[in-house]
Amino acid sequence: MNGQSSLRGEVGKHIVLLLGASIVILPFYLMLSFSFKSPAEIQSITGGFFGAQEMMTDQFCVKQGRPLAECQMLPVVYNYTAAFREAPLLRYLLNGVIVTLSIFFIQVLVALPCAYALAKLRFWGRDVVFGLVLFCLLIPVHAIALPLYIMLAKVGLTNTYAALIIPWTISVFGIFLMRQFFMTVPDDLIDAARMDGMSEFSIVWKVMLPTAIPALLAFAIFSIVAHWNDYFWPRIVITGDRDLMTPPLGLRMFKSDLDGNEYGPMMAAATVIVAPLVVAFLLAQRRFIEGITLSGMK
Amino acid sequence: MNLSRSSMWFVAPAVFLMFILLIAPVFVAAILSFTDYSLGNPDFNWVGFKNYAAMAKYSAYKKMFSASLLYVIIVVPVSVLLGLGAAMLISSLRFGGEAYKAIFFLPVMATLLAMAIVWEFTLDPIVGVVNAYLTRGCDVGWWYQFISGAWYGADPTTSWYGNGCNEGFPLWIGDKDYALFTIAFIGVWQAFGFNMVLYLAGLTSIPRELYAAAAMDGADSAWERFKLVTWPMLGPTHVFVITITSIRSFQVFDTVEALTRGGPSKSTYMMVYAMYEKGIQQNLVGIGAAITVVFLVFVLALTLTQVYFVNRKVHYS
Incomplete structure (x- = not known):
């Protein structure tokens, strides 16, 4: 050649x-x-x-x-001011932040101790629990949406923040990911912490958590991107109450009560909603690609 | 503290939530699919397989299956091959690869619902950019002749483009012959960057020596090197990419709900949207649950096929 x-x-x-x-x-x-x-x-x-x-x-x-x-x-000033006026865009963005961050923190709170126990502690039923995690990995979210919605409606939780957050508090994928990561942490580190008199509880949060930062960061990107962009679940559980709408749902409402040709303000709203993740992605491409392709394992 | 007791405390919340939020709903869906339950009614009746029979009987559900299947059959091969093609081109570039990678990955990141609305405007028959430029092109002689086939001696009025110039271009999502393909196009646009990244990872794991060895064996052309080394060495990546793309395309919802609501004439009435429309909007929980169960069976079948292939070790390392 x-x-x-x-x-x-x-x-x-x-x-x-x-x-x-x-x-x-x-x-x-x-x-x-x-x-x-x-x-x-x-x-x-x-x-x-x-x-x-x-x-x-x-x-x-x-x-x-x-x-x-x-x-x-x-026109540019008009479009953006109209976007924030006609759709309570600021409220939507705030809801998006509240929901995605709550989901992420609760997921970590539940998953990290469980992953630690599965990776490093010996207890009766450990294999059963891990088998359960693997089994739950097979369940697609769209297949449990309808029964979850019925269950939430039965306890009167539709149209609340709780409805947006509760179904995602358990991330079996997060448990699996963190367990795989903890398997690679040397036992000596944990034994040393035990010798120093640390309780198992503080080992999880003071020893394991800091070592897991890289894996947690990837999981954070995965979780936050997924829930910021999610439209399916908010569409189901939030009906009518605009103060609870997340950004994609709010944009959808904006579209459906669009009178005339307010394309400019609507595109301004879409830009504001898409921008945070796209800008973050352009700033930290490698980490984002890593984090999102994690879901390939799901 | 007692080790086994603390592990109980560590595991219990996760196990509890798994049962309540993941496992119980699957059983609830299965049970509801045999009832005529609807929210707000105190009572319900057992109806046996009536909901499933309805799915086999009414044409709306037949359209649901055919639309879902057609969508998957279009989106999976196109987005997988585009992902592979983009990955191979990018990995063989001397410069600029990172920039293309970032651009192709943008749609994976961006809020799909927002971008679907932008696509809707782009494809709008009146104010949309696509049809406007197609129409403007009709007056540009060389372009019109090139695209409509007049250059090759064909009759321009019989071609797709020539016909569009005379009769008007399609309404895209408003036309029942085009709607599914348009939604599938958005699906491909959104998905192929994800596949590209997985293939890029797969390509870097192919040992360089294999290409040298293939060249020694007389594989001179790029096509032969691709056929002998690249394609088979990507075995595990293929299995992975194909399954995940299939599962995701079965789950298409955002574009359907925002742009077509299953129409026109049910041409884009896909499973997850049908489940939402029946089970939640129309409060026909029984039939919605039956669709859910069928959907779950499809997705599990795909996942188990993947597991089967992975266990057969479709790789050579």
Whole structure:
């Protein structure tokens, strides 16, 4: 193979990949671009990426009876202010943070001691418990949604934070992952801690937890991404109460009570919801890819 | 502290939650599928296999199975092959590989529901970018001739593109002949980056010497090297990628609920959406539970097939 033909090969590969990349990136580009533009520019597909940013009138502001001069604004300002006004976007984002973080912390609280016991302690029934974990790994979440919903409705918990959080408090995948990790921790470390008079309880949180940080970080990314993006479960248990909606569900509601052509504000809302994870991903690509492909084991 | 007692305390919460939140619901679903239960009713009747019989009898459920199956049959091979292709191209690049990897992985990360709504706008027949540019292209002579086949001497009006220029381009998610393919396209767009990353990991684990050895045996062309070394050495990755993509495509919900609600004329009425519509929206819990049980059987069958292949050791190390 000579230099020239391998150069030609390299160029060819870049052409194919660039073509693919442009299709993959198209919706992200449009989402961001629409969130900048005025309704007229969106309708007529003009204005390039940023739009001309000509002053436009906020009809909502006019209806409130404020002077016309105050209601003139740039389309980009209009879109984002309308997104936060018409959908209680800030509330949705706050709910998303509350729900994803609560889920993650409870998952760790339940999984870590169990994983430690399965990896390092000998007790009656250990193999049964581990078998149970492996069995539960086979159960897909979509298959238990309906009965879980009935159970929650029976105890009157639908339309609460609890309904959003409780079903995910147990992560058998987390138990499995942490158990595999703890198996690699040398027994000497634990024995030394016991000699120092540490209780099993403090061994879990003061010795095992710090050693498990890398694995926990991967699991955190996996868990937070999954639950921030989840739409299926919030859609089932939150019906109507906007104050409890998570970002994807809130966006869905925004879409269904969209009157006229409020595409700009809606794309602004979508951008705000997608941005945190995408930015975090671009900053720490390797860790994110590691964390999310963990779910390949699920 | 007594070791075995503390292990009890460590394990008990997890075991309790596993029983309540994972194992019990599976049995509850199975039991409910034999009843006509609905939320709010104090009583219910045992109806035997009536719910399952309904699934075999009514055309809505037949459409549900065929739509789910068609979706999986499209999304799995396309996203697996695209993932493999992207991984092979990227891993053979001299520069720029990381950037492509990041871009292709973006859809895996991004909130699917939000991106589905963006796709809906993009494909909208009136304000959508796709149809707007397809229509504009009709007036660009060389492009029109190239795409409609006039260059190769074909009759442009009989081609898909020429027809679209005259009669208007498809409504995509609003057209029953296109809706499922459009949803499947979004599914592929979202999934293939995940497969690419798994294949990239698989490719790096192939020992370099194997390629040298294959070249000694006379495998000169890139295709032969691929056929003799790359493809078979990726055995375990194939099993893994195919199963996980199949299971995930069986679970498609967000795009269906947000864009088509199973329509038009049930062409995108897929299992998880059907389960949601029947069991939760319409409060026909019995039939929803029966769909759940069938769904569970499908997913377990896929998982057990994977376990079978993994145990047969589809690898050469």
